[in-house]
Amino acid sequence: MKKIDLGLKASSDPEQIKDRLQYQPNVFEFYTAENDFTRDGLKHLAYGIDQVKDAGINHIVLHHPMRYREYFTELLTPEAKLPELYRFIEQSSLDLLQLAYDKNVQVLIHGSYSRQTAEFLSLYPDLEHAEEYVFKRLDHFKDLGKEHVMFENSISPVFYYGDEALDAKILARDYRLAFDTSHCFIKWQGDNTKLMTALARLKQNIVHYHLVDSLGKTHDSLELGKGKIVWKNVLPLLNEDATNIFEIVLKDQTDALEQVNSFNYLKTLEEKLDVNI
Incomplete structure (x- = not known):
């Protein structure tokens, strides 16, 4: 069974980094935003990476920005129109x-988002053409990033996990995958069986997990144990070689309490499962 990482997420803000480092995590994920991509912003981000590395953390993931101005950064975006x-x-x-x-x-890129997907899908003749375009974009970044890039699942009609045919297409391309448990759970409307099937089927290609709970209806990003995911069934299905973070909504971005609570919840569950084996 996979050893659960204390994986924490933060922006490049010094106060957030300071807060996360006090817990001595072994995985650190940077959430980036539009302002990180100016010349000074990139220098600031690079400094933050060095600061985390100097703290002895070797597993670092850079999460591609979700937004640019009023838009989500959908890979569906056609160059000619936007x-x-x-x-x-x-x-x-x-x-x-x-x-x-x-x-x-490592770099994490979302295959899709959900909130503006319908708007972007309207720019294509049908879902099949849109999906084909997204796979071309993913292939492009796979070729560029090689062992430094991974792709995360969405809850949109494009690039999600749990559909047998779509999972087969993803595996055929041998993508390195980031698996968000809540996204898969929400996509299948709170169906734990669908979540477990996807975790098992894609396991060999998963290199990173976002371990997040949910009620299975909306993008709620709950602490582990506060949603409806059956974590005792999830744990044995995790890839032992993958890393993980706890991508939980925080009341205060300078306090990782909810992320740490989720780690402690899973460690307690892990210990109980070990005893029963």
């Missing part, structure tokens, strides 16, 4: 991948 958004997605990804090679860290 050139400025397309250029930001491309350049910010290249910037993060350059940091990944320079610093020997």
Whole structure:
């Protein structure tokens, strides 16, 4: 069974980094935003990476920014129709991948988001064409990032986990995957069996987990144990070689309490399962 990491998430804000480092995590994920991609912003982010590395943390993930101005950074974005958004997605990804090679860290890119997906899908003849375009974009970043890039599942109609045919397409491309448990759970409307099936089927390609609880209805990002995911069934299905963080909504961004609570919940459960084996 996988040894659970104390994986914490923060921006490059010094107060957030200071807070996370006090817990001595072994995985650190940087949540990036539009302002990280100016010349000074990238220097600030690079400094933050060095600070985390100096604290002895070797597993670092850079999460591609979710938004650019009023838009989510959808890989569905067609260059011809939304050139400025397309250029930001491309350049910010290249910037993060350059940091990944320079610093020997990882980059996480979302295959899709959900809140504006319908708007972006309307730019394509049908879902099949949209899906084909997203796979081309993912192939592009896979070729660029190689062992430094991974792709995360959404709850949108594009690039989600748990559908047998779509999972087969993903595995055929041998993508390195980031698996968000809550996204899969919500996509299947709180179906634990679907979640477990997806975890098992994709296990060999998963390199990183976002361990998050949910009630299975909306994107609620709950502490572990406060939703409806059956964690005792999740634990045996996790890839032992993958890393993980706890991507929980925080009441205070300078206090990782809810993330740490989730780690402690899972460690207690892990110990109980070990005793019963």
